[in-house]
Amino acid sequence: xxxxxxxxxxxxxxxxxxxxxxxxxxxxxxxxxxxxxxxxxxxxxxxxxxxxxxxxxxxxxxxxxxxxxxxxxxxxxxxxxxxxxxxxxxxxxxxxxxxxxxxxxxxxxxxxxxxxxxxxxxxxxxxxxxxxxxxxxxxxxxxxxxxxxxxxxxxxxxxxxxxxxxxxxxxxxxxxxxxxxxxxxxxxx
Numbered sequence: 001x002x003x004x005x006x007x008x009x010x011x012x013x014x015x016x017x018x019x020x021x022x023x024x025x026x027x028x029x030x031x032x033x034x035x036x037x038x039x040x041x042x043x044x045x046x047x048x049x050x051x052x053x054x055x056x057x058x059x060x061x062x063x064x065x066x067x068x069x070x071x072x073x074x075x076x077x078x079x080x081x082x083x084x085x086x087x088x089x090x091x092x093x094x095x096x097x098x099x100x101x102x103x104x105x106x107x108x109x110x111x112x113x114x115x116x117x118x119x120x121x122x123x124x125x126x127x128x129x130x131x132x133x134x135x136x137x138x139x140x141x142x143x144x145x146x147x148x149x150x151x152x153x154x155x156x157x158x159x160x161x162x163x164x165x166x167x168x169x170x171x172x173x174x175x176x177x178x179x180x181x182x183x184x185x186x187x188x189x
Contacts, residue, residue, distance in 0.1 A: 001026060001080035001187065002105060004087070006157055007113035009146040010120040011172040012179060016113065017084050019180050024189065026080040031064060034071045043070055065095045072103065080108070089153050090160050097164075109187050110161040113172035113179065117147055 001024055005013040017028045038046030039053075045066035049059050068086055071077065087093040100106055124143045161167040168186035172179055 001189065002083075002100070002108050003080070003187065004083045004107060004110040004161075005113065006110060006154065006161075007172060008115060008117065008120060008150045008155075009143060010123055011113045011115045012176065013084060013113060015176060016111075016179060016183060017082050019176075020082055020183065023180075023184070024080070024082075026082060027076050028082045028084055029068065029071055029077070029086070031068065031085040034067050035059065035064070038067045038070060043067075045070055061089075061092055061095070065092065065099065068096070069099050069103075072099075072105075087157065090156050093157055093160055107166050109168050110157075110166045111183055111186060112158055112161075112167055112169045113183075114169055115172040119173065120147065 003020070005017055007013050017030075020026075021028045035046075035049055039050045040046070045063055049063050049067060052059050052063065064086065068083075072081065083096075087096050097107075121140055121143055125140050128139065158167060168183075170179055170182040170186060174182070
């Protein structure tokens with residue numbers, strides 16, 4: 001089972017990914033984690049990423065794509081994976097499609113977890129009150145900015161994958177267990 005989880009910041013993608021990892025026995029591939037692992041393992045792409053990061057620059061799509069490709073080739077991904085945080089743009093989605101095709105693989109589903117933006121901002125404000133703002137992203141302005149970036153760069157992936165027939169949409173406003181059940185129904189598992 002090869003999945004992508006899409007949705008705005010705060011919608012619960014991370015929570016759902018952790019549950020699905022346990023239930024489906026496939027790894028979650030977070031680009032940040034993959035990047036750190038590739039650097040630590042000194043893979044060719046990891047070394048390239050480290051050089052860029054040491055200069056203080058952003059890692060290019062080319063390097064991120066290469067690191068994701070290296071990670072998908074690892075044995076724990078043989079039965080599938082959940083992509084979290086990749087692709088973020090239509091250009092990355094195009095590269096991912098080509099990369100998977102070259103490996104003889106395809107996506108089984110792209111799960112869009114939806115939520116009302118106002119509710120997401122309220123959730124963060126409430127969490128900030130409860131935790132005293134302990135998390136760096138427990139800031140309403142930060143969340144609003146992240147939602148804006150999501151709408152601009154990542155939301156076009158919804159139409160992209162709908163056009164490919166792989167998009168499944170679930171309501172992220174439901175309780176966690178209900179969202180998980182809806183995802184499992186959407187993927188036929």
